[in-house]
Amino acid sequence: MNMLKNLQQQNFHDIVKKMHSVSGWEMLESDNFLALKSPAKVPFINFVWAEANAKNHIKAEAFFGIHSFAWLLTAEQDDDYLVSVGFHEPENSPEMVIELANYHSVELSSKIKIIVADAEQDFQCWARVASETFGPTPAEISEFFLPLVQHAGCIPYLAFYDGEPAATSLAFCGEKVAGIYAMNTHSQFRCKGLGGAVAQACLVNAKNNGCDFAVLYASEVGKLLYEAMGFQTAQVLKEYGSKK
Numbered sequence: 453m454n455m456l457k458n459l460q461q462q463n464f465h466d467i468v469k470k471m472h473s474v475s476g477w478e479m480l481e482s483d484n485f486l487a488l489k490s491p492a493k494v495p496f497i498n499f500v501w502a503e504a505n506a507k508n509h510i511k512a513e514a515f516f517g518i519h520s521f522a523w524l525l526t527a528e529q530d531d532d533y534l535v536s537v538g539f540h541e542p543e544n545s546p547e548m549v550i551e552l553a554n555y556h557s558v559e560l561s562s563k564i565k566i567i568v569a570d571a572e573q574d575f576q577c578w579a580r581v582a583s584e585t586f587g588p589t590p591a592e593i594s595e596f597f598l599p600l601v602q603h604a605g606c607i608p609y610l611a612f613y614d615g616e617p618a619a620t621s622l623a624f625c626g627e628k629v630a631g632i633y634a635m636n637t638h639s640q641f642r643c644k645g646l647g648g649a650v651a652q653a654c655l656v657n658a659k660n661n662g663c664d665f666a667v668l669y670a671s672e673v674g675k676l677l678y679e680a681m682g683f684q685t686a687q688v689l690k691e692y693g694s695k696k
């Protein structure tokens with residue numbers, strides 16, 4: 453898996469390149485430093501990948517301004533500087549990859565139906581379900597994700613269980629790598645196969661579009677699900693949130 457590290461970073465990079473015409477979506481890239489920023493209230497894509505030192509910290513603060521952001525370090529990178537200047541204690545973010553040639557979809561429960569939520573009413577329903585897990589309001593979820601659907605070509609999937617909206621995911625297909633985002637199952641519908649169902653929707657789309665790999669950042673809870681689907685951990689990143 454060593455050769456497959458940083459595929460998620462590349463996928464984020466490709467998304468923001470497609471968003472260059474949308475005001476407030478910006479990228480700063482130079483000398484082993486990459487920072488991404490959106491104008492939305494929620495900092496879902498506000499990341500820095502770089503060595504943690506004073507020079508890069510100044511560069512990041514100037515780029516993000518009033519916006520909060522997270523700094524991602526590999527296990528090998530020293531984090532003493534970020535701790536010393538007041539970043540939050542890190543959370544582990546496993547970067548997980550699956551080779552799509554080896555992936556085969558499974559039959560879903562007859563109770564599960566999945567749609568592409570690209571119509572306005574369906575997308576607003578998608579945002580309401582996603583907000584239950586991610587915390588921001590449906591309006592804030594829409595503010596961030598709708599431009600990604602309209603301008604970058606991201607695909608939002610909405611799963612229904614017995615006719616009730618229950619789970620979400622979102623896929624972005626790059627040239628060879630697909631990124632999976634916004635994985636969420638409403639609390640009352642957990643343990644019913646919905647997480648695997650919305651992830652599968654992304655994987656099938658990626659495979660049909662000629663991607664070789666799919667990648668995601670997993671939570672510790674989600675890691676077990678993805679391993680069961682065939683994902684492997686390429687690396688575990690340390691995520692440090694800024695105190696803004």
